[in-house]
Amino acid sequence: MRYLDVDGVRVSAIGLGTWQFGSREWGYGAAYAAHVAPALVRRALELGITLIDSAEVYGFGESERIVARGLAAAGPDLAAGAFVATKLLPILPLPSIVAARAAGSRDRLEVASIDLYQLHWPNPIVPARTQVVGLRRVLDAGIARHVGVSNHGLGRWRALESALRRPIISNQVRFSLTSPAPRWDLVPYAAERSRLVIAYSPLAQGLLAADQRSAVSRTGIRGMRTTLRDAALRRAGPLLAAVREIASAHDATHAQVALAWVISHPNTAAIPGARTLEQLEENAAAADLVLAPEELAWLTAEAERFDAAGRL
Numbered sequence: 001m002r003y004l005d006v007d008g009v010r011v012s013a014i015g016l017g018t019w020q021f022g023s024r025e026w027g028y029g030a031a032y033a034a035h036v037a038p039a040l041v042r043r044a045l046e047l048g049i050t051l052i053d054s055a056e057v058y059g060f061g062e063s064e065r066i067v068a069r070g071l072a073a074a075g076p077d078l079a080a081g082a083f084v085a086t087k088l089l090p091i092l093p094l095p096s097i098v099a100a101r102a103a104g105s106r107d108r109l110e111v112a113s114i115d116l117y118q119l120h121w122p123n124p125i126v127p128a129r130t131q132v133v134g135l136r137r138v139l140d141a142g143i144a145r146h147v148g149v150s151n152h153g154l155g156r157w158r159a160l161e162s163a164l165r166r167p168i169i170s171n172q173v174r175f176s177l178t179s180p181a182p183r184w185d186l187v188p189y190a191a192e193r194s195r196l197v198i199a200y201s202p203l204a205q206g207l208l209a210a211d212q213r214s215a216v217s218r219t220g221i222r223g224m225r226t227t228l229r230d231a232a233l234r235r236a237g238p239l240l241a242a243v244r245e246i247a248s249a250h251d252a253t254h255a256q257v258a259l260a261w262v263i264s265h266p267n268t269a270a271i272p273g274a275r276t277l278e279q280l281e282e283n284a285a286a287a288d289l290v291l292a293p294e295e296l297a298w299l300t301a302e303a304e305r306f307d308a309a310g311r312l
């Protein structure tokens, strides 16, 4: 595993996303939630994955509870190495609400302190100076050790940071070969200021991982994704061909090439979700896949061509 050191924080370059845990949108069912998901957390820690990302909204708290079960199953030594991140759905991010919701997440996660507490989405109505009062309370009370944002543009990220007058160490955004935009502004900012970009949907929800063994699934939440409509899949043809050729040159899988490209960016970690232990192991191994500069340049060119042809 490779690690990133950012503003005194160390996280694995490949993390584990847990939206899939206990949430209906992915349709993985009760056996997954009861048995596979906690085993994924434990195996992730064994593989050196430390960054585990959840949110209060995933399965309405169920994802956080399953992460807690996984940490317990891993035992105290492995669990001590986890960097547990979760998110507030900031519909009304007033100070008392933020502090109470953070405490709720901490209790469901069964941790002494949340490692990273993130605002899931920007709130354009509540002013930054009000939102940060709650975040400051969460930090001062020790409910969380660090705060971050998610789905924030650079301007909003910086505005919150200057209102907080403390580092907002991360911004979790959609970032993959089909959504390369963060490389233009968020990644340079993170590299310059020792911040972290956390790439969500790094496999474009399976599109970039599909190969001869597995076609991309279009059920549940993925039935709604424009990325996975036929026209987008056709448009992705040259990009997927580049992924395929590079994967074959390295005896790697498509998923590993897609992840290696994301984490080749400075100060960037990726948090793929996983349906099986095999997927998790494959994704963890992507941290050690080093692509040649010309391969990265080819992937970047195809990603930008795909993006320029129509944002998803």
Ligand SMILES: NC(=O)c1ccc[n+]([C@@H]2O[C@H](COP(=O)([O-])OP(=O)(O)OC[C@H]3O[C@@H](n4cnc5c(N)ncnc54)[C@H](OP(=O)(O)O)[C@@H]3O)[C@@H](O)[C@H]2O)c1
Pocket: 016, 017, 018, 019, 020, 053, 054, 120, 150, 151, 172, 173, 199, 200, 201, 202, 203, 204, 205, 206, 209, 210, 214, 216, 217, 255, 256, 271, 272, 273, 274, 275, 278, 279, 280, 282, 283
């Ligand atoms: N902050 C936000 O607003 C936000 C939004 C979205 C996601 N997230 C976070 O980011 C995490 C990851 O994003 P995501 O779940 O949307 O998408 P993703 O990681 O791009 O895709 C995950 C899916 O891809 C498939 N997959 C994973 N590894 C694979 C492999 N090695 N080979 C083949 N298929 C593989 C699995 O689905 P199948 O096997 O069923 O095809 C898996 O459920 C989430 O769990 C969540 O923590 C955050």
